Amino acid sequence: MSLLVTGSIGIDTVEAPWGKVTNALGGSSVYFSYAASFFSPVRLVGVVGGDCPKDFLRPLQDNPNIDVSGLEVRPSAKTFRWHGRYHQDVNLRDTVKVELNVLAEQRPEIPQAFRDSEFVFLANTHPALQMELLNELAGPRLVVADTMDLWIANQRPKLTELIGKIDALVLNDSEARQISGQSNLVAAGSSIAEQVGRARRSSFVVVKKGEHGSLLFADRRVLALPGYPVRRVVDPTGAGDCFAGAMMGFLAAGGEVSLPALRRAIAYGTVTASVALEDFSLNRLLTTDRAELDARLAEFESMLKF
Amino acid sequence: MSLLVTGSIGIDTVEAPWGKVTNALGGSSVYFSYAASFFSPVRLVGVVGGDCPKDFLRPLQDNPNIDVSGLEVRPSAKTFRWHGRYHQDVNLRDTVKVELNVLAEQRPEIPQAFRDSEFVFLANTHPALQMELLNELAGPRLVVADTMDLWIANQRPKLTELIGKIDALVLNDSEARQISGQSNLVAAGSSIAEQVGRARRSSFVVVKKGEHGSLLFADRRVLALPGYPVRRVVDPTGAGDCFAGAMMGFLAAGGEVSLPALRRAIAYGTVTASVALEDFSLNRLLTTDRAELDARLAEFESMLKF
Numbered sequence: 279m280s281l282l283v284t285g286s287i288g289i290d291t292v293e294a295p296w297g298k299v300t301n302a303l304g305g306s307s308v309y310f311s312y313a314a315s316f317f318s319p320v321r322l323v324g325v326v327g328g329d330c331p332k333d334f335l336r337p338l339q340d341n342p343n344i345d346v347s348g349l350e351v352r353p354s355a356k357t358f359r360w361h362g363r364y365h366q367d368v369n370l371r372d373t374v375k376v377e378l379n380v381l382a383e384q385r386p387e388i389p390q391a392f393r394d395s396e397f398v399f400l401a402n403t404h405p406a407l408q409m410e411l412l413n414e415l416a417g418p419r420l421v422v423a424d425t426m427d428l429w430i431a432n433q434r435p436k437l438t439e440l441i442g443k444i445d446a447l448v449l450n451d452s453e454a455r456q457i458s459g460q461s462n463l464v465a466a467g468s469s470i471a472e473q474v475g476r477a478r479r480s481s482f483v484v485v486k487k488g489e490h491g492s493l494l495f496a497d498r499r500v501l502a503l504p505g506y507p508v509r510r511v512v513d514p515t516g517a518g519d520c521f522a523g524a525m526m527g528f529l530a531a532g533g534e535v536s537l538p539a540l541r542r543a544i545a546y547g548t549v550t551a552s553v554a555l556e557d558f559s560l561n562r563l564l565t566t567d568r569a570e571l572d573a574r575l576a577e578f579e580s581m582l583k584f
Numbered sequence: 585m586s587l588l589v590t591g592s593i594g595i596d597t598v599e600a601p602w603g604k605v606t607n608a609l610g611g612s613s614v615y616f617s618y619a620a621s622f623f624s625p626v627r628l629v630g631v632v633g634g635d636c637p638k639d640f641l642r643p644l645q646d647n648p649n650i651d652v653s654g655l656e657v658r659p660s661a662k663t664f665r666w667h668g669r670y671h672q673d674v675n676l677r678d679t680v681k682v683e684l685n686v687l688a689e690q691r692p693e694i695p696q697a698f699r700d701s702e703f704v705f706l707a708n709t710h711p712a713l714q715m716e717l718l719n720e721l722a723g724p725r726l727v728v729a730d731t732m733d734l735w736i737a738n739q740r741p742k743l744t745e746l747i748g749k750i751d752a753l754v755l756n757d758s759e760a761r762q763i764s765g766q767s768n769l770v771a772a773g774s775s776i777a778e779q780v781g782r783a784r785r786s787s788f789v790v791v792k793k794g795e796h797g798s799l800l801f802a803d804r805r806v807l808a809l810p811g812y813p814v815r816r817v818v819d820p821t822g823a824g825d826c827f828a829g830a831m832m833g834f835l836a837a838g839g840e841v842s843l844p845a846l847r848r849a850i851a852y853g854t855v856t857a858s859v860a861l862e863d864f865s866l867n868r869l870l871t872t873d874r875a876e877l878d879a880r881l882a883e884f885e886s887m888l889k890f
Binding site: 463489544583 | 890
């Protein structure tokens with residue numbers, strides 16, 4: 279089934295005590311689509327400015343599974359830039375600088391050829407924009423969204439409206455606590471799952487806990503998976519988007535949104551994210567392949583048998 | 585195989601926004617032995633003072649799988665007391681008061697009849713005392729210890745000596761980081777696993793992460809399990825000791841310390857702890873049984889298949 283992602287494309291600078299990348303390819307839709315591409319063709323909608331370096335988008339353009347025809351280059355604008363700095367404890371990160379640039383301008387349109395997309399991921403942006411994007415689509419089968427603390431705090435009515443019209447939310451733990459006002463993550467996810475969904479029967483919520491794995495709320499059940507243990511995390515930037523990308527790519531490839539399919543999709547999300555954070559930017563994803571992801575999934579699967 | 589635990593017996597007061605227990609049965613060896621008793625007979629070594637209320641120890645004495653003949657009542661002393669207060673977010677806890685009392689006096693001896701114990705758990709106390717207890721044993725097959733931040737900070741040489749003479753450590757995440765100086769838990773556990781063990785071949789380390797589950801380091805491998813998702817945590821006091829008790833009880837019952845046995849033992853530790861924290865003190869353990877633990881284990885097992 280067709281898979282669409284809308285989200286940011288960024289020029290990232292990432293520092294850590296063990297290294298640094300400058301002006302590297304990043305952004306939610308980039309990580310998402312590259313991770314999804316191991317499982318399914320994916321259509322990318324995003325916008326960059328005229329300052330975008332030549333060959334910067336080459337990894338996307340060269341990937342036969344990523345359709346970049348929804349990638350707008352707006353010559354008058356500047357590309358979104360993000361600069362972050364990780365501590366020795368990689369769970370701690372400072373945002374050094376954010377320049378929204380083109381992300382603060384008019385959003386890109388979804389090309390006509392993409393409007394029939396069946397599986398859709400609305401990466402984090404203002405919930406009103408997510409709603410507009412949703413409204414450009416002609417009857418998608420599964421719409422999943424991400425959000426962030428800023429919108430939860432300041433755009434609650436719009437976010438609540440969006441949540442009622444999509445099928446699933448993928449959030450991190452602090453966002454789940456913030457939306458629900460519950461400190462227990464099981465209670466938090468359960469309460470959000472009751473609000474999500476135009477068709478409650480098939481709605482679900484995934485709460486990502488970083489290194490600690492994830493919780494899936496679906497079918498009035500809660501299912502836990504651990505993180506895949508990684509001894510050396512180089513750059514966790516975009517790991518959550520890789521998780522979502524692999525999850526959605528797997529679901530779109532199978533065309534089924536059953537609980538068993540979701541569980542396997544989340545397991546693929548877990549191992550794909552665990553590979554991505556082993557190097558800066560997209561570097562590790564560029565050298566992996568489906569066979570490596572399958573091998574890591576098999577190892578993960580065997581780890582969980584007792 | 586015979587199983588021995590040495591550790592504290594306490595008179596606990598636990599407060600939370602949703603309730604309170606006063607002068608309730610607690611302490612590491614109490615939680616441990618009650619959890620272990622679902623799997624195996626267990627020998628308890630501990631000491632209380634003359635102030636210990638009549639019938640206070642009844643749940644232990646009435647349990648046919650707990651041998652309390654190593655339980656010393658020292659009339660001249662006062663029992664260890666602990667008073668804690670949980671916040672609305674149960675991950676946050678204040679220690680209101682600690683009275684070491686008898687725990688600050690001479691330690692209890694291991695009765696002659698217990699000295700042939702094959703599986704041994706040295707619950708948290710000064711590592712020099714743990715070493716003395718170890719030296720009273722006649723060739724145990726598996727010795728596992730717990731420790732705490734205080735000894736890691738102030739008794740490092742003694743702790744290091746102990747670690748070299750036991751088979752396994754069960755720690756929480758912050759202790760693993762503190763011992764190893766590594767913020768990444770996979771790196772932390774791996775580095776500790778290299779130091780543990782009189783016979784390295786069969787040594788292991790378990791890092792407990794509370795609601796997030798655990799990591800097992802054994803056979804130069806690392807295995808992750810999530811926590812069992814609990815919607816309403818009433819009292820997490822002693823959950824780590826229940827985890828260790830069920831784990832050791834299961835191992836002692838099977839008499840085998842292979843990697844598959846360890847994994848199943850840790851899974852039982854996970855679900856037993858998840859039951860225990862559903863009520864204050866030992867209350868929930870007193871109403872559960874092996875059938876309920878088995879049912880939860882089966883549910884946990886099925887949750888982890890994808």
